[in-house]
Amino acid sequence: xxxxxxxxxxxxxxxxxxxxxxxxxxxxxxxxxxxxxxxxxxxxxxxxxxxxxxxxxxxxxxxxxxxxxxxxxxxxxxxxxxxxxxxxxxxxxxxxxxxxxxxxxxxxxxxxxxxxxxxxxxxxxxxxxxxxxxxxxxxxxxxxxxxxxxxxxxxxxxxxx
Amino acid sequence: xxxxxxxxxxxxxxxxxxxxxxxxxxxxxxxxxxxxxxxxxxxxxxxxxxxxxxxxxxxxxxxxxxxxxxxxxxxxxxxxxxxxxxxxxxxxxxxxxxxxxxxxxxxxxxxxxxxxxxxxxxxxxxxxxxxxxxxxxxxxxxxxxxxxxxxxxxxxxxxxxxxxxxxxxxxxxxxxxxxxxxxxxxxxxxxxxxxxxxxxxxxxxxxxxxxxxxxxxxxxxxxxxxxxxxxxxxxxxxxxxxxxxxxxxxxxxxxxxxxxxxxxxxxxxxxxxxx
Numbered sequence: 001x002x003x004x005x006x007x008x009x010x011x012x013x014x015x016x017x018x019x020x021x022x023x024x025x026x027x028x029x030x031x032x033x034x035x036x037x038x039x040x041x042x043x044x045x046x047x048x049x050x051x052x053x054x055x056x057x058x059x060x061x062x063x064x065x066x067x068x069x070x071x072x073x074x075x076x077x078x079x080x081x082x083x084x085x086x087x088x089x090x091x092x093x094x095x096x097x098x099x100x101x102x103x104x105x106x107x108x109x110x111x112x113x114x115x116x117x118x119x120x121x122x123x124x125x126x127x128x129x130x131x132x133x134x135x136x137x138x139x140x141x142x143x144x145x146x147x148x149x150x151x152x153x154x155x156x157x158x159x160x161x
Numbered sequence: 162x163x164x165x166x167x168x169x170x171x172x173x174x175x176x177x178x179x180x181x182x183x184x185x186x187x188x189x190x191x192x193x194x195x196x197x198x199x200x201x202x203x204x205x206x207x208x209x210x211x212x213x214x215x216x217x218x219x220x221x222x223x224x225x226x227x228x229x230x231x232x233x234x235x236x237x238x239x240x241x242x243x244x245x246x247x248x249x250x251x252x253x254x255x256x257x258x259x260x261x262x263x264x265x266x267x268x269x270x271x272x273x274x275x276x277x278x279x280x281x282x283x284x285x286x287x288x289x290x291x292x293x294x295x296x297x298x299x300x301x302x303x304x305x306x307x308x309x310x311x312x313x314x315x316x317x318x319x320x321x322x323x324x325x326x327x328x329x330x331x332x333x334x335x336x337x338x339x340x341x342x343x344x345x346x347x348x349x350x351x352x353x354x355x356x357x358x359x360x361x362x363x364x365x366x367x368x369x370x371x372x373x374x375x376x377x378x379x380x381x382x383x384x385x386x387x388x389x390x391x392x393x394x395x396x397x398x399x400x401x402x403x404x405x406x407x408x409x410x411x412x413x414x415x416x417x418x419x420x421x422x423x424x425x426x427x428x429x430x431x432x433x434x435x436x
Contacts, residue, residue, distance in 0.1 A: 005229040013228060014219040015177055022173065031223065039235045040332065044315075054181050058174060067331040067388040115385070126172045135188070136174075 003042050013038075015054055016061045023065035023084060023121075025077070033068060037061045055136065059118060066091070066117050084125055086155045091117035116147045123148060124155065168201035168208070180212045242328055242434070309340040310349065310397040310427045311377060329431045331388035337361055337395065338379040341372035344399035344425065348406050349380060352413045354391025354433075359384075361395075366406045372399065390433055397427040 016037050020030035037060050069088035076082035122133045123144070134141045171192060178184050179192055196205040312327075313320035315334040323329070337349055339362075346369040349362040362380050363370045372378070386393065398409050400423055412420045420426055 005232050006225040009228050009232070010220060010225045013223070013225070014216040015181075017219055017223070018173070018177070018215060035228070035231050035235055038232045039239060042232070042236060043239060052178070052183050054178050054183050058177065063332060070331075070388040071390060122174065126174045127170070128172055128174060132172075132175070132188075135185075 005038070005042070008042075009038065012053060012057050016057050019058055019061040020065055023062065023125075024068065025081060029068065033061070033064050037064050040064065059136075062118050062121055063115065066121065080125060083155060084121065087117055087120045087124065087151070090151055090154050091115065091120070116151065119144055119147050120151055120155070168196050168199065168204045171195070171205075171208075176208055176212065180209050239330075308342045308344050308347070308397055308399045308425060308427050309377075310395060310429055311338040311340075312336075312395060312429055312431070313338070315383070323429070323431060325429045327431050328434050329386055329393070330434045331386055333386045334383050335386065336379055336383045338377045339372065339397050340377050341375070341399065343375075344372055345401055346370065346403050347372045347397060347399040348404075348409045349395070349397050350406070350409050350413065351384075351393050351395045353389045353393050355389055356414055357389070358410050358413050360406055363406065366410075369398075369400070369404050369406065386433070392430050392432050394428060394430040399425045399427075 013034065017030060017034045020033040020037070021027065024030045024033060037057065041057070041060060066084075066088045069085055072085070076085055119133055119137060122128045122136060123130065128136065130141050130144050134144045137144070139147075175184065175188070175192065179189055182189075184192070193202075193205070196202045312323045313336040314323055314329065315336065320336060323335075329335070339347065339349060341347065347362065348360070348369045350358055350360050352358045360366065361384060364382075394413075396409070396413065398404075398412075398420065402423060404421075404424060408421065408424070412426075
C-alpha cells in the first residue's frame with residue numbers, strides 16, 4: 001500500500017524537525033535530517049505503532065542525527081553540544097563501544113534493539129531518569145545502567161535526576 | 162533517584178509524548194500531579210500550547226507538498242542505488258552457482274558424495290549404509306571450495322545480499338554469514354577508512370573462533386553501520402590451525418604485513434554513501 005507522505009509529514013513532521021533542531025543546532029542540517037528520517041522510516045517499511053508513533057519517530061530522528069554528528073568536526077558551543085558530540089564519537093570509534101552497541105542489534109530477521117548511543121542521549125542529554133529510559137526502550141533499569149556504564153567514564157557528565 | 166521539582170525540568174521528549182496522548186496513564190498523571198503540586202498547571206498548559214503553535218509554524222514554513230516532494234526524490238534515489246546493488250548481488254550469486262556446479266573449468270573442483278544408497282552393501286546406520294530414521298542427512302562436501310563471506314542488508318522484512326563494491330548507507334543493518342568450507346578456525350572483522358577495526362567473530366580479542374559447518378552460518382548479531390565515510394572492508398580469515406585476532410588486526414592495519422601463508426583471506430569491500 002502506497003504511503004501518504006504528505007499526511008505522514010503533516011502528522012509527525014514538526015515533532016521530528018524539533019528533535020533534529022535540538023540535536024543538530026542548525027536549521028539546514030535539521031531540515032535535511034528530517035527528510036532522511038522519513039525516507040528511512042518508509043524504506044524500512046516501518047509500521048508506526050499506532051499507540052506510540054512519536055516514540056518511534058523520536059528514536060529514529062535521534063539515531064539519524066547521531067550518525068551525522070559522528071562525521072562532524074565542530075567546536076561545541078555549550079556543554080550539551082559537547083556531550084552529544086562525545087556520545088556520538090564514543091559510540092562509533094571506540095571498538096569496545098561499537099562491539100557493545102552491535103550486540104544490541106538483534107539478528108537480521110529478529111528485529112532491532114536500541115543502541116547504547118540512543119540510551120545515552122535519553123539519559124544524559126534529554127535528562128530522562130533511568131526508569132523513564134527503561135520504559136522508553138523496553139529494557140530493565142539494570143540493563144540500561146549496564147549499557148551506560150561502558151560510556152560513563154568517557155563523557156563529560158553529571159547524573160540526571 | 163531525585164524526583165523532578167519543577168515543571169520546566171520535564172524533558173521535551175516526555176512533553177511531546179504527553180501532547181500526543183502517548184504517555185501511559187501513570188506517567189501522564191505523574192507529570193500533571195507535579196504541575197498541580199507546585200502551582201504549575203498554567204505553565205504546563207502553556208508549554209503544551211507552544212508545541213501546538215510550533216506545529217503550525219513549521220507546517221507553514223515547510224509546506225507538506227514541498228517536503229513530501231523532497232522525500233519522494235530521496236526515496237527514488239535510494240531505490241535506484243539499491244537496484245544497482247541487487248544487480249551486483251545477482252551477478253555474484255550466478256558466479257557462485259557456476260562454480261558450485263562446475264560450469265567453470267577449474268581443476269581444483271571435485272564433488273564428493275558419501276555412498277549411502279547401496280542396498281546390497283553396508284548395514285543401515287553404518288558407514289556406507291543407508292541412514293537410520295532420525296539420523297542427519299548425508300553431508301555433501303566440495304573439495305577445493307574456498308571459504309565464503311556473505312553480507313546481507315536488512316530491507317524491511319527481507320534481506321538483500323550485497324555483492325563486492327556495493328554501496329551502503331550510515332544506519333544500514335547488515336547481517337554477516339560465512340561458509341567455512343571445512344576450515345576449522347576463523348575470524349570475521351572489518352576495517353573502515355579511518356582504520357578502525359571491528360571484530361565480528363569472535364566479538365572480542367583472543368583466539369580465533371571455532372567455525373561451524375557445513376552450509377552458510379550467520380553470525381550471532383547483526384551490525385549497524387555508522388557514518389564514517391569512505392568504505393568498510395569485511396574480511397573472513399580462516400585456517401586449519403588455531404590463530405589469534407591479533408594476527409588479523411596487524412594485517413588489516415599494518416602496511417606491508419601480509420597474513421601468514423597458513424591463513425586464507427576472503428573479503429568484501431562496501432563503499433559508504435555520504436549522507
